[in-house]
Amino acid sequence: MSRTLKHDIPGADWRVGVDEALRRGWHGLFAGDVPAPLQLVVEIGFGRGEFLMELAEREPKTAFVGIEYSFKRVLKMARRLARTSLRNVRLVQAPAEQVVRDTLGDASVSTFWINFPDPWPKKRHFKRRLLQRDFVALLARRLAPGGLLHVATDHPGYAEWIDEVLRAEPRLENCFAPAAFRADVPGRRPTAYELEWRALGRPLHFFGYARRRPTRAGPD
Ligand SMILES: C[S@@+](CC[C@H](N)C(=O)[O-])C[C@H]1O[C@@H](n2cnc3c(N)ncnc32)[C@H](O)[C@@H]1O
Numbered sequence: 658m659s660r661t662l663k664h665d666i667p668g669a670d671w672r673v674g675v676d677e678a679l680r681r682g683w684h685g686l687f688a689g690d691v692p693a694p695l696q697l698v699v700e701i702g703f704g705r706g707e708f709l710m711e712l713a714e715r716e717p718k719t720a721f722v723g724i725e726y727s728f729k730r731v732l733k734m735a736r737r738l739a740r741t742s743l744r745n746v747r748l749v750q751a752p753a754e755q756v757v758r759d760t761l762g763d764a765s766v767s768t769f770w771i772n773f774p775d776p777w778p779k780k781r782h783f784k785r786r787l788l789q790r791d792f793v794a795l796l797a798r799r800l801a802p803g804g805l806l807h808v809a810t811d812h813p814g815y816a817e818w819i820d821e822v823l824r825a826e827p828r829l830e831n832c833f834a835p836a837a838f839r840a841d842v843p844g845r846r847p848t849a850y851e852l853e854w855r856a857l858g859r860p861l862h863f864f865g866y867a868r869r870r871p872t873r874a875g876p877d
Pocket residue numbers: 701702703704705724725726727730751752753754771772773774775787848849850851
């Protein structure tokens with residue numbers, strides 16, 4: 658039996674559209690709720706949202722933007738958020754590529770989290786993978802110097818792919834070098850998918866990269 662999706666938001670509605678983000682900018686959207694200068698943390702594909710919620714609870718003075726293209730997941734997260742007193746989270750329902758390209762400025766983000774992006778394991782679907790060279794270059798440009806990009810996957814084939822695209826981006830530096838990734842990160846709060854994969858005994862891969870400080874000779 659299918660359950661009816663509840664659409665009412667029992668409190669403040671923290672969803673914003675791409676147009677609104679463009680018009681008001683993230684500074685405008687967080688004004689009055691998060692102190693300036695804005696520390697912006699972005700989670701891409703937040704799924705059930707428990708990871709984003711915990712980060713936001715731990716750091717109430719940081720601005721968190723959750724991007725997710727599933728209408729249902731954004732709606733559910735908006736309902737959960739509305740029942741809390743959190744004022745430092747905004748949700749955008751749109752493809753991450755569009756939100757990062759159109760609404761975020763260069764060097765404006767302190768951390769990106771990408772937890773368990775869909776692996777698209779069939780070769781003919783590789784082009785649908787989120788972590789593509791151009792997108793990684795864009796993420797790197799959006800990071801402030803020293804800013805962090807965290808990526809996790811349970812899929813060994815996607816892990817190899819992610820390793821290649823991250824390693825190839827000259828603006829990024831591997832924080833876990835000489836290792837390509839870690840199998841575990843102490844103190845990390847597990848996401849819903851992470852718990853499922855761990856229970857199944859699947860190997861996990863956590864990547865951590867930092868934005869290099871631009872040099873005159875290097876890329877922008
Ligand atoms: C495998 S789930 C992982 C969810 C969550 N991060 C976790 O670890 O539990 C991947 C999520 O990313 C979302 N997603 C996939 N591609 C996306 C894109 N291009 N832009 C925004 N969200 C995306 C999906 O809707 C889904 O909720």
